[in-house]
Amino acid sequence: MPDVKRPALFVFAHQDDEVAYGCMLRNMANAGRDIRVIWITDGARFVPAEVRRGESTANMKRAGISKERLTFWDYPDGGAIRFASEIVERLTMAMREIGPGEVYAVACEGGHPDHDFAHFAAVKAASAQEKKPPVFEVPCYNKSSCGYAHSTDSSPLRRRLFTHRYPEMIYSSSHALS
Numbered sequence: 001m002p003d004v005k006r007p008a009l010f011v012f013a014h015q016d017d018e019v020a021y022g023c024m025l026r027n028m029a030n031a032g033r034d035i036r037v038i039w040i041t042d043g044a045r046f047v048p049a050e051v052r053r054g055e056s057t058a059n060m061k062r063a064g065i066s067k068e069r070l071t072f073w074d075y076p077d078g079g080a081i082r083f084a085s086e087i088v089e090r091l092t093m094a095m096r097e098i099g100p101g102e103v104y105a106v107a108c109e110g111g112h113p114d115h116d117f118a119h120f121a122a123v124k125a126a127s128a129q130e131k132k133p134p135v136f137e138v139p140c141y142n143k144s145s146c147g148y149a150h151s152t153d154s155s156p157l158r159r160r161l162f163t164h165r166y167p168e169m170i171y172s173s174s175h176a177l178s
Contacts (some may be wrong), residue, residue: 002134006101007034009133011091011122014043014077014112017106018059020138023045024104028157029064036098038071038117045077051099080114084121095133100126103135111141 002008008028011144012018018037019024028035037060043052053072060070064068071094075083103126119137126135 003101003131004033006133007036007098009098009103010035010037011098011103011105011118012037012039013080013106013112013118014041015039015056015072016043017115017118017140018056018063020106020140021104022059022063025060025065026063032154034069035065036069036071036100037065038073038091038094040073040075040091040121041077041080041114042074043077044070049074078114080117084117087117088121088124091121092128095125095129095139099131100133102133105135105136105137109139109141115140 010018010021010025017039025035039053039056042049043056054073057067057070060067073087073090075087080087103122105119105122106115108116110116126133137139
């Protein structure tokens with residue numbers, strides 16, 4: 001169960017992924033929650049990074065979240081996996097500083113390697129915390145899954161999907177994020 005007295009952390013691969021949680025972000029901000037957001041990549045595959053940052057900053061402002069709560073990392077769009085160890089370590093440290101009561105990410109569903117990796121990094125970093133926050137996901141591509149699902153899904157399909165996509169990593173959802 002999330003600890004609502006602690007910050008809620010949203011981990012996104014790209015600027016625009018926040019749209020998946022738009023209403024939730026606004027409702028949490030309206031309820032006075034401390035919300036932190038981290039974007040892993042620069043999102044600059046087709047549009048300059050500063051444009052993408054500006055769009056996400058404007059989205060967050062509309063949701064009631066100040067730019068001081070936003071963190072933009074500049075790993076290359078489409079290439080986050082090349083920096084896997086560094087990103088997981090950096091996210092683990094960020095979570096130690098923030099101390100989130102819960103973590104939100106986009107689902108690992110084979111739609112985009114940066115989305116899948118952002119999910120993996122969020123789960124991995126959360127599992128390294130002393131107070132392990134639950135990690136929630138929202139699907140972006142799979143029509144068969146709708147709504148929020150707990151990320152500790154250990155189904156054979158999820159394991160196959162992730163290890164097929166990233167065979168150099170071992171994805172284990174056997175840890176308990178309670």
